[in-house]
Amino acid sequence: MKIDEAKEAVKAILPAKRFNHTLGVVETAEKLAVQYGADVEKAKLAAMLHDIAKYFSKEDLQAVIKRRKDIPDDFLNFHLSLWHAPVGAAYVQEHYNIHDQAVLDAITYHTTGRKDMTKLEKIVFFFGGLYRTGQRFSRSERGQGDCRTKPG
Numbered sequence: 001m002k003i004d005e006a007k008e009a010v011k012a013i014l015p016a017k018r019f020n021h022t023l024g025v026v027e028t029a030e031k032l033a034v035q036y037g038a039d040v041e042k043a044k045l046a047a048m049l050h051d052i053a054k055y056f057s058k059e060d061l062q063a064v065i066k067r068r069k070d071i072p073d074d075f076l077n078f079h080l081s082l083w084h085a086p087v088g089a090a091y092v093q094e095h096y097n098i099h100d101q102a103v104l105d106a107i108t109y110h111t112t113g114r115k116d117m118t119k120l121e122k123i124v125f126f127f128g129g130l131y132r133t134g135q136r137f138s139r140s141e142r143g144q145g146d147c148r149t150k151p152g
């Protein structure tokens with residue numbers, strides 16, 4: 001899927017405010033990918049698609065998590081706000097035929113992170129998962145307080 005197609009797909013699914021946040025994430029992801037030597041096209045695509053399932057209903061998110069073998073069932077014990085990440089990866093795989101594991105993983109782990117993340121995963125995690133466009137980092141997001149910040 002090309003970035004322009006992804007943009008149109010996301011625009012049709014997300015509310016305007018979240019779509020604008022996404023465009024900010026894409027812009028930042030592109031700059032960071034250049035700066036740190038990550039794949040720029042993959043970073044842009046993952047950033048564009050990372051929140052595609054953000055506004056799916058709780059029931060729809062739950063159904064995908066239960067159905068997909070690659071999402072652990074105990075993920076349902078995690079907070080609801082985390083669910084859209086692996087569900088988003090499953091969605092783009094099933095609906096847009098995206099099978100690039102690096103892109104899928106960057107979407108999957110953008111709310112939780114994981115051990116030994118790739119550059120691509122870190123970029124989407126920090127700027128898609130934690131950072132909200134137009135806001136400064138809070139103390140917790142800077143690692144100076146507790147980490148009970150709500151993921152984006």
Ligand SMILES: [Fe+2]
Nearest residue numbers: 050051128152
């Ligand atoms: Fe998100």
